[in-house]
Amino acid sequence: MNNDIAMPHTAMIGSTLYKEVKRGILAALAGGEWKAGEAIPAERKLGERFGVSIGTLRKAIDELVAENILIRHQGRGTFVATHARDHHYFRFFRVVRQDGYKTYPTVALERFRKAKASREACEKLGLGTGARVFQFTNRLMLDDDIVMLDEITLPEALFAGLTEADLRDRPTTLYNLYQDVFGLNVIRTDERLRAGLAEGDSARLLGVPAGTPLIELRRIAFSYHDQPVEWRISRLNTEKYEYLVSEAGA
Amino acid sequence: MNNDIAMPHTAMIGSTLYKEVKRGILAALAGGEWKAGEAIPAERKLGERFGVSIGTLRKAIDELVAENILIRHQGRGTFVATHARDHHYFRFFRVVRQDGYKTYPTVALERFRKAKASREACEKLGLGTGARVFQFTNRLMLDDDIVMLDEITLPEALFAGLTEADLRDRPTTLYNLYQDVFGLNVIRTDERLRAGLAEGDSARLLGVPAGTPLIELRRIAFSYHDQPVEWRISRLNTEKYEYLVSEAGA
DNA sequence: AAGTGGTCTAGACCACTAC
DNA sequence: TAGTGGTCTAGACCACTTA
Numbered sequence: 080m081n082n083d084i085a086m087p088h089t090a091m092i093g094s095t096l097y098k099e100v101k102r103g104i105l106a107a108l109a110g111g112e113w114k115a116g117e118a119i120p121a122e123r124k125l126g127e128r129f130g131v132s133i134g135t136l137r138k139a140i141d142e143l144v145a146e147n148i149l150i151r152h153q154g155r156g157t158f159v160a161t162h163a164r165d166h167h168y169f170r171f172f173r174v175v176r177q178d179g180y181k182t183y184p185t186v187a188l189e190r191f192r193k194a195k196a197s198r199e200a201c202e203k204l205g206l207g208t209g210a211r212v213f214q215f216t217n218r219l220m221l222d223d224d225i226v227m228l229d230e231i232t233l234p235e236a237l238f239a240g241l242t243e244a245d246l247r248d249r250p251t252t253l254y255n256l257y258q259d260v261f262g263l264n265v266i267r268t269d270e271r272l273r274a275g276l277a278e279g280d281s282a283r284l285l286g287v288p289a290g291t292p293l294i295e296l297r298r299i300a301f302s303y304h305d306q307p308v309e310w311r312i313s314r315l316n317t318e319k320y321e322y323l324v325s326e327a328g329a
Numbered sequence: 330m331n332n333d334i335a336m337p338h339t340a341m342i343g344s345t346l347y348k349e350v351k352r353g354i355l356a357a358l359a360g361g362e363w364k365a366g367e368a369i370p371a372e373r374k375l376g377e378r379f380g381v382s383i384g385t386l387r388k389a390i391d392e393l394v395a396e397n398i399l400i401r402h403q404g405r406g407t408f409v410a411t412h413a414r415d416h417h418y419f420r421f422f423r424v425v426r427q428d429g430y431k432t433y434p435t436v437a438l439e440r441f442r443k444a445k446a447s448r449e450a451c452e453k454l455g456l457g458t459g460a461r462v463f464q465f466t467n468r469l470m471l472d473d474d475i476v477m478l479d480e481i482t483l484p485e486a487l488f489a490g491l492t493e494a495d496l497r498d499r500p501t502t503l504y505n506l507y508q509d510v511f512g513l514n515v516i517r518t519d520e521r522l523r524a525g526l527a528e529g530d531s532a533r534l535l536g537v538p539a540g541t542p543l544i545e546l547r548r549i550a551f552s553y554h555d556q557p558v559e560w561r562i563s564r565l566n567t568e569k570y571e572y573l574v575s576e577a578g579a
Numbered sequence: 580a581a582g583t584g585g586t587c588t589a590g591a592c593c594a595c596t597a598c
Numbered sequence: 599t600a601g602t603g604g605t606c607t608a609g610a611c612c613a614c615t616t617a
Contacts, residue, residue, distance in 0.1 A: 095586065121602060132588045137603090145395070153603045154595035171576065175521075270574040271425075273567035274524055274542035292524035292542050317523035324520040324574055326421065345605065371583060382607045387584090403584045404614035 100129045100139035108148070108159065108264075109303040115258045118156035119149070148266055162254040162265070171254070171268050171300075173323045174219075174226060174315065182221050186253075189216040189228075189284060191243040193235065200232045203299050203310045211235040215246060217253075218284060225286050226320050231311045237263060254300075263308045267301045272322070281314050294322055350379045350389035358398070358409065358514075359553040365508045368406035369399070398516055412504040412515070421504070421518050421550070423573045424469075424476060424565065432471050436503075439466040439478075439534060441493040443485065450482045453549050453560045461485040465496060467503075468534060475536050476570050481561040487513060504550075513558045517551045522572065531564050544572055 094102075104119070113119045120128070126136040140157060143149040147170065151157045162170075175181050196204065196212040206212075212232050219227040231253075233241065238261055249256045257263040275295035282289045293314045300309040315322060344352075354369070363369045370378070376386040390407060393399040397420065401407045412420075425431050446454065446462040456462070462482050469477040481503075483491065488511055499506045507513040525545035532539040543564045550559040565572060 097586075118602095123602090132590095134589085135587055138586085140603095151603060152596085154597080154601080156596095156602060173574075177521075268574075268576045270576070271427075272522065272544060272572040272574070274544045274565070276542050292526050294522060294524045294544065315524070322522040324423075324518075324522070326518045326520070347605075368583095373583090382609090384608085385606055388605085390584095401584060402615085404582080404616080406583060406615095 096131055097135050097138040097142075100125075100131055100136060101142055103129055104139060104143060105148075105303060111262060113159050114262070115159050115264060116161045118158050121156065146266065148264075160264070160266075162252055162258055169252075171265070171298075174221070174320050175323050176221070177319055177321050184219040184221050184226070187218045187220070188243070188247050189218050191215040191246060196232065196234075200310050203297075204232070204234055204307045206234055206236075213238060213241050215243075216284075221320065224316075224319060225284075226316055228281055228284050228314045229311050230313070231309060233309055237261065237308055257308065263302050265300045265302060265308065267305075269299045269301070271297045273297075275314065277314070277316075285314065285316050287316055287318075291316065291318075293317070296322075346381055347385050347388040347392075350381055350386060351392055353379055354389060354393060355398075355553060361512060363409050364512070365409045365514060366411045368408050371406065396516065398514075410514075410516075412502050412508055419502075421515070421548075424471070424570050425573050426471070427569055427571050434469040434471050434476070437468045437470070438493070438497045439468050441465040441496060446482065446484075450560050453547075454482070454484055454557045456484055456486075463488060463491050465493075466534075471570065474566075474569060475534075476566055478531055478534050478564045479561050480563070481559060483559055487511065487558055507558065513552050515550045515552060515558065517555075518548050519551070520546055520548045522546050525564065527564070527566075535564065535566050537566055537568075541566065541568075543567070546572075 104125075107113060119125070122133055122136055122140070126133045129136065140149060140151070144151055147160055149157050150160050169183070172184070174184075192214055194212060194214050196206055196208075196210045198208070200206070200212060201208055201210060204210075204212075212234055214230070214232050217229040217231065218225060219229065235241075238257075241261075245256065245260065246253075251259075254265045257265060273295045275293050276289070277285060277287050277291040277293050278289050281293070282291065285291075285293075294317055296313040296315060298309075298311045298313065299307050300311075302308050354375075357363060369375070372383055372386055372390070376383045379386065390399060390401070394401055397410055399407055400410050419433070422434070424434075442464055444462060444464050446456050446458075446460045448458070450456070450462060451458055451460060454460075454462075462484055464480070464482050467479040467481065468475060469479065485491075488507075491511075495506065495510065496503075501509075504515045507515060523545045525543050526539070527535060527537050527541040527543050528539050531543070532541065535541075535543075544567055546563040546565060548559075548561045548563065549557050550561075552558050
């Protein structure tokens with residue numbers, strides 16, 4: 080076989096061909112060349128563009144699919160993953176009823192304001208002290224039970240022009256709004272859980288007595304290149320519901 | 330190219346060749362042909378055994394590696410994953426200090442007995458009512474803090490001959506003991522978290538006042554073919570520590 | 580030096596989708 | 599029917615490990 084074609088590629092420093100291709104695709108995605116929900120070019124076309132064989136290109140795409148960044152549909156094409164379609168609406172929503180039944184939450188916007196970021200929010204979002212942010216609180220219902228309270232912080236720099244109406248009237252999920260309106264794709268989250276107690280505000284909004292045990296959840300949501308785009312503290316009432324972690328499945 | 334070889338394979342009902350190969354490897358693993366820590370035959374050999382090309386065989390192994398069932402080492406071979414080696418000692422241990430620092434827990438056996446399984450344990454372990462089980466309690470320390478209490482239930486049928494000494498003197502992790510002594514490989518867990526409060530026994534053993542908020546964690550651990558092998562209820566003190574869930578990473 | 584997994588190729592045919 | 603992704607092949611060479 081002719082190695083004049085294969086050899087120069089492997090000479091690329093500190094990497095492999097398919098990783099380079101993956102990086103190239105990721106760069107095109109981050110650069111907005113293909114938007115959420117759109118199809119990317121066919122495998123053969125992309126293979127030509129990057130100057131690699133179809134097998135190598137597929138390996139790059141394989142990894143992006145495994146990371147839920149792209150979605151393949153046989154016979155249709157390969158698409159940029161969307162939080163709205165693709166029926167993984169609630170990849171990051173892990174609350175289920177104690178009998179295992181899954182339902183979709185109803186969301187009510189409780190508060191909305193512009194403010195300066197707290198010290199903790201600055202740290203988690205990688206912002207300079209005093210950076211402007213949007214802060215709002217959502218109340219989540221499942222089966223007519225108030226289950227969770229989300230206190231969400233978004234950098235104003237990334238969500239320029241966000242209004243209370245955007246949040247109140249949105250027809251889809253929050254992360255779909257980030258995607259469609261602001262071009263920010265949440266592809267990974269980091270969540271840390273502690274035990275806590277309902278008090279004052281949170282007790283009132285959750286409709287439970289002060290002192291009720293709650294799960295206190297801190298989440299950072301990331302876009303491409305590990306860019307943090309959202310910081311939230313949630314409080315979960317587990318009287319009827321549970322937080323589910325299923326690990327290393329087929 | 331000669332298709333007399335390739336064609337008959339794809340005729341296999343309801344599946345693809347590499348899935349068949351994967352199933353074959355999984356069957357050999359479950360049947361004990363290759364034990365934890367051992368190398369499986371080289372790719373070329375396995376390709377011959379299953380009558381497939383090396384590419385197809387690699388795709389089957391790729392998936393088993395992604396599921397943490399096998400581990401590849403370039404130049405050495407492909408090995409059956411072990412909880413002891415492979416430096417993923419604590420795949421299922423998600424407790425970290427609030428500053429993010431990870432340390433390894435020290436375990437003390439608190440109680441050990443044989444008993445009849447509780448109704449809940451029977452259900453989770455898929456046992457008939459009244460099945461015999463081992464029940465024991467572990468106390469976990471991190472940095473000299475008592476952090477977690479594990480109440481663990483194991484079916485006697487799977488862990489025949491288990492003694493208190495086995496648990497007390499083991500040089501490695503619990504899941505490594507399951508592997509080495511009983512041939513049971515934990516490859517997946519299902520965890521459900523609720524908020525709770527320390528009371529009586531748990532407060533005493535954790536060294537906290539009654540009424541301290543805790544995370545209450547229910548876990549089922551599975552081996553091959555979704556066979557449940559362990560059921561546990563843990564109580565986690567999150568005063569200095571957190572339960573970490575990092576999702577969909579590269 | 581021999582043996583292992585890791586990368587890459589070039590192209591075949593299949594299954595599915597849309598027109 | 600044309601175009602897409604899905605599967606599979608046969609074999610090359612590379613990088614790494616062990617002896």
